[in-house]
Amino acid sequence: MSQRITIDPITRIEGHLRVDCEIDNGKVVKAWSSGTMWRGMEEILKGSDPRDAWIIVQRICGVCTTVHAIASVRAVEDALGMDIPVNAQYIRNIILASHILHDHIVHFYQLSAMDWVDITSALQADPEKASAMLKGVSQWQLNSAEEFRKVQKKIQGLVDSGQLGIFANGYWGHSAMKLPPEVNLIAVAHYLQALECQRDANRIVAVLGGKTPHIQNLAVGGVANPINLDAPSVLNLERLMYVKHFIDNLGDFIEQVYKVDTAIFAAYYPEWLKIGKGANYYLSVPELPINGNNTEFLLSGGYMEGVDFSTYRPIKDWKDENLKDGIEESGKHAWYEDDEPLKPWEGLTRPKYTGWDENEKYSWVKSPTFYGKPVEVGTLAWLVCGLAGKHEGTVKHYNEINEIYTKLTGETLVNEQLESTWGRIIGRTVHACVLQDSLNFLWQSLVDNIGRGDTAAFIKPEFEPGKEYRGVGFEEASRGMLSHWIVFKDGKITNYQAVVPSTWNAGPRNFNDEPGPYELSLVGTPVADPKKPLEVVRTIHSFDPCMACAVHMVDLTGKELSKVKVL
Ligand code: NFE
Numbered sequence: 001m002s003q004r005i006t007i008d009p010i011t012r013i014e015g016h017l018r019v020d021c022e023i024d025n026g027k028v029v030k031a032w033s034s035g036t037m038w039r040g041m042e043e044i045l046k047g048s049d050p051r052d053a054w055i056i057v058q059r060i061c062g063v064c065t066t067v068h069a070i071a072s073v074r075a076v077e078d079a080l081g082m083d084i085p086v087n088a089q090y091i092r093n094i095i096l097a098s099h100i101l102h103d104h105i106v107h108f109y110q111l112s113a114m115d116w117v118d119i120t121s122a123l124q125a126d127p128e129k130a131s132a133m134l135k136g137v138s139q140w141q142l143n144s145a146e147e148f149r150k151v152q153k154k155i156q157g158l159v160d161s162g163q164l165g166i167f168a169n170g171y172w173g174h175s176a177m178k179l180p181p182e183v184n185l186i187a188v189a190h191y192l193q194a195l196e197c198q199r200d201a202n203r204i205v206a207v208l209g210g211k212t213p214h215i216q217n218l219a220v221g222g223v224a225n226p227i228n229l230d231a232p233s234v235l236n237l238e239r240l241m242y243v244k245h246f247i248d249n250l251g252d253f254i255e256q257v258y259k260v261d262t263a264i265f266a267a268y269y270p271e272w273l274k275i276g277k278g279a280n281y282y283l284s285v286p287e288l289p290i291n292g293n294n295t296e297f298l299l300s301g302g303y304m305e306g307v308d309f310s311t312y313r314p315i316k317d318w319k320d321e322n323l324k325d326g327i328e329e330s331g332k333h334a335w336y337e338d339d340e341p342l343k344p345w346e347g348l349t350r351p352k353y354t355g356w357d358e359n360e361k362y363s364w365v366k367s368p369t370f371y372g373k374p375v376e377v378g379t380l381a382w383l384v385c386g387l388a389g390k391h392e393g394t395v396k397h398y399n400e401i402n403e404i405y406t407k408l409t410g411e412t413l414v415n416e417q418l419e420s421t422w423g424r425i426i427g428r429t430v431h432a433c434v435l436q437d438s439l440n441f442l443w444q445s446l447v448d449n450i451g452r453g454d455t456a457a458f459i460k461p462e463f464e465p466g467k468e469y470r471g472v473g474f475e476e477a478s479r480g481m482l483s484h485w486i487v488f489k490d491g492k493i494t495n496y497q498a499v500v501p502s503t504w505n506a507g508p509r510n511f512n513d514e515p516g517p518y519e520l521s522l523v524g525t526p527v528a529d530p531k532k533p534l535e536v537v538r539t540i541h542s543f544d545p546c547m548a549c550a551v552h553m554v555d556l557t558g559k560e561l562s563k564v565k566v567l
């Protein structure tokens with residue numbers, strides 16, 4: 001007999017996401033993904049000065065703040081056809097990479113680990129055995145039996161007090177939890193250590209960006225960081241060394257903890273390397289430009305159908321017409337007036353709330369498509385495109401995770417297994433490793449360039465009166481490909497559309513009624529207990545949803561838009 005469940009809201013994500021599933025014979029057969037909050041950023045921007053847009057649009061989200069700011073200045077610079085100083089590229093890139101590292105660490109440990117880890121089982125673990133398990137795969141100094149004993153004591157204290165605090169409301173004791181007590185203990189220890197480590201990533205953003213969240217140092221034409229190695233209160237040698245110290249700390253944690261835990265978890269959850277495949281098309285864009293005119297990048301991008309490497313098409317830079325031409329958004333199943341797919345420069349955001357109806361409109365998230373197809377963006381897409389394109393760092397770090405996996409299981413991961421819930425998480429870890437390498441490179445490049453006497457960080461943008469400008473700013477953000485599309489004339493924005501990673505992945509059915517990536521990824525997922533749909537949450541969490549970004553809309557009347565039905 002088929003059954004319906006509604007999970008509303010899905011928690012440990014940013015914003016409000018509702019997922020409805022039809023379950024038949026213990027498996028999901030159909031799913032609907034709904035963004036349930038409404039805001040209005042794209043409309044607010046109309047009439048603003050394009051040079052101010054970045055500071056407004058980064059308020060789309062309190063999670064991926066820097067990414068919208070940077071995409072926005074890139075869009076205006078693209079419209080003006082202007083280059084920026086190389087120091088500005090390095091500084092923006094260091095901010096972006098650090099920000100994404102923070103995001104990935106928090107996703108793995110704070111937002112999704114508790115879907116896989118049974119914290120109460122950690123109390124049964126033998127700390128000596130936990131420590132011994134990590135010998136030979138990790139050199140992290142906090143993997144000692146003594147450290148694990150301390151963590152066990154902490155958990156015992158929480159359990160005894162009856163207040164699990166940050167660990168309350170987990171699916172403890174669920175039949176889908178498979179880790180042995182020692183691995184559960186390791187995971188909880190690293191959860192707590194990750195809280196410390198992610199701060200170092202944020203500190204880099206704050207030192208260079210002036211504050212975080214929501215950096216203050218951008219400008220159309222570069223950055224507003226005055227550079228002088230010997231002067232106080234500017235970007236000087238002391239601050240650069242401070243940044244370097246945090247980059248090094250992050251490197252240790254990512255290599256010795258995050259990477260190793262990823263392989264260990266995968267080894268204990270091999271079935272999740274078969275469940276959770278989303279859309280059949282993958283898209284990522286090149287990121288971390290290292291010259292002033294955006295023609296050379298540290299990270300590659302591309303398009304691919306499934307994991308058929310013969311279909312891989314590299315995207316060399318953001319000017320690629322095939323990339324720009326393929327992107328459209330439809331509101332057919334979303335609460336907007338306009339059903340027909342529109343190109344973002346012509347895009348419209350006219351809200352029209354009609355209630356939740358699975359056959360009509362059921363989400364505030366629009367449905368983006370690439371040449372009419374639903375496309376998955378994000379770390380899984382980025383990983384498979386990087387492997388197909390033989391991106392050196394991607395291949396290296398992926399192989400290293402695979403080596404640990406082989407040590408533990410005697411098996412080797414194959415590409416088909418990456419199209420899965422756990423594949424998405426592996427992709428995120430590989431992305432973090434590659435970003436970490438990039439940070440070292442970028443920091444050194446910045447210091448060397450300043451050392452050669454180049455302290456330029458800003459070029460004044462020039463605007464021609466009466467001319468209509470159009471530009472697009474692409475970015476490979478934490479959750480995947482982001483693009484900001486701007487049209488302006490005489491210093492005023494006439495249209496602005498953000499096509500956001502979580503919009504691509506969380507989008508409802510498209511103009512041709514095909515489901516979006518979240519919806520597709522849930523089909524076939526086993527659900528042991530429909531009252532505790534942990535399995536559904538695992539797959540949705542693997543995308544790292546951000547609904548503030550996906551909708552960039554908020555209901556100003558405070559009206560309740562939907563109700564919790566089950567769970
Ligand atoms: Ni609000 Fe975001 C990222 C953007 S959303 S987190 O990464 O852009 O998908």
Ligand code: MG
Nearest residue numbers: 497498499500
């Ligand atoms: Mg939008």
